[in-house]
Amino acid sequence: xxxxxxxxxxxxxxxxxxxxxxxxxxxxxxxxxxxxxxxxxxxxxxxxxxxxxxxxxxxxxxxxxxxxxxxxxxxxxxxxxx
Amino acid sequence: xxxxxxxxxxxxxxxxxxxxxxxxxxxxxxxxxxxxxxxxxxxxxxxxxxxxxxxxxxxxxxxxxxxxxxxxxxxxxxxxxxxxxxxxxxxxxxxxxxxxxxxxxxxxxxxxxxxxxxxxxxxxxxxxxxxxxxxxxxxxxxxxxxxxxxxxxxxxxxxxxxxxxxxxxxxxxxxxxxxxxxxxxxxxxxxxxxxxxxxxxxxxxxxxxxxxxxxxxxxxxxxxxxxxxxxxxxxxxxxxxxxxxxxxxxxxxx
Numbered sequence: 001x002x003x004x005x006x007x008x009x010x011x012x013x014x015x016x017x018x019x020x021x022x023x024x025x026x027x028x029x030x031x032x033x034x035x036x037x038x039x040x041x042x043x044x045x046x047x048x049x050x051x052x053x054x055x056x057x058x059x060x061x062x063x064x065x066x067x068x069x070x071x072x073x074x075x076x077x078x079x080x081x082x
Numbered sequence: 083x084x085x086x087x088x089x090x091x092x093x094x095x096x097x098x099x100x101x102x103x104x105x106x107x108x109x110x111x112x113x114x115x116x117x118x119x120x121x122x123x124x125x126x127x128x129x130x131x132x133x134x135x136x137x138x139x140x141x142x143x144x145x146x147x148x149x150x151x152x153x154x155x156x157x158x159x160x161x162x163x164x165x166x167x168x169x170x171x172x173x174x175x176x177x178x179x180x181x182x183x184x185x186x187x188x189x190x191x192x193x194x195x196x197x198x199x200x201x202x203x204x205x206x207x208x209x210x211x212x213x214x215x216x217x218x219x220x221x222x223x224x225x226x227x228x229x230x231x232x233x234x235x236x237x238x239x240x241x242x243x244x245x246x247x248x249x250x251x252x253x254x255x256x257x258x259x260x261x262x263x264x265x266x267x268x269x270x271x272x273x274x275x276x277x278x279x280x281x282x283x284x285x286x287x288x289x290x291x292x293x294x295x296x297x298x299x300x301x302x303x304x305x306x307x308x309x310x311x312x313x314x315x316x317x318x319x320x321x322x323x324x325x326x327x328x329x330x331x332x333x334x335x336x
Contacts, residue, residue, distance in 0.1 A: 027167050034170045038163060046295050059297045063309065066288055067316040070170055071323070074177050078324050081183060 033076060037069035092239055092303045095310070099282035100245045103231040104252035106279055107224040112260040114220030123213065130217025137218075138225045142233075159294025161234045162287050168230075169283030176277040177317055181324040228253070231283075238290050281317060285309035 009017075028035045041062060048058040119127035178184035228249055236245030289306050292299060299305040 031171050038167050055298050071320045073174050078183050
């Protein structure tokens with residue numbers, strides 16, 4: 001059995017997969033909690049700005065939640081390293 | 083008058099962010115090229131570098147103008163979210179290193195590891211493809227990060243030319259410094275630079291995400307400087323809280 005089977009996918013499919021993998025690694029990588037946090041932060045900020053019409057609360061939430069995301073992700077890394 | 087002050091503040095922050103981002107990535111690329119050149123020959127290392135630069139130029143020529151035609155608020159939101167995610171990832175690593183949780187990025191160790199890996203790969207192929215690919219990959223990936231920083235920061239601030247020029251100056255400065263000091267890369271205070279770059283990326287990301295969501299920032303573009311201060315203080319606080327022993331009271335039994 002060949003341990004290195006040939007990749008028979010079309011070249012375009014391989015390029016597309018490589019492009020997708022690059023952006024996945026770039027934006028998600030080993031910190032999916034940061035990506036999910038930012039998606040949540042954008043949602044909360046948009047709700048505060050567009051639904052509640054609370055501009056100050058929107059930018060305060062954007063900054064405070066970003067700091068919280070940084071702290072929580074760093075704390076998670078520390079707990080994973082024991 | 084206020085508009086002029088806002089404009090110069092934006093330009094200063096933009097130049098600082100782009101210069102540091104490009105310099106940090108250039109130091110990493112330079113480490114790889116030096117390792118390849120020293121172990122496998124400078125010709126192949128420089129060929130890989132040259133082809134990577136050409137590939138990057140072609141990528142910018144194809145994709146660069148496409149960014150300009152995207153609606154501004156959508157562009158700001160997309161750029162802001164990408165910068166915020168990328169900046170938080172970057173800042174997190176710098177925070178973990180400063181807190182002593184993650185090993186500092188030791189350029190000498192990378193150089194030694196790369197040297198050892200290349201030395202045991204056996205006979206050289208006719209064109210030394212291993213060395214070429216290693217140099218190409220290193221320069222292309224690090225260069226792509228510079229391109230992303232230049233395009234995102236430059237187009238958002240409507241100063242793509244200034245951002246590109248700043249990045250080019252940073253690349254030339256680091257290349258000249260690298261040629262002069264060669265293996266003294268560990269003397270570059272890399273983590274301090276990475277911390278500063280992370281703070282600036284997160285500040286820009288926060289600002290443009292807000293702009294994309296139609297948030298009105300107090301002071302307009304000047305608020306970017308305020309965000310830099312806020313995130314610098316927050317990062318210092320997180321480093322302090324996470325540093326080993328931070329949760330242990332003084333005199334507590336171990």
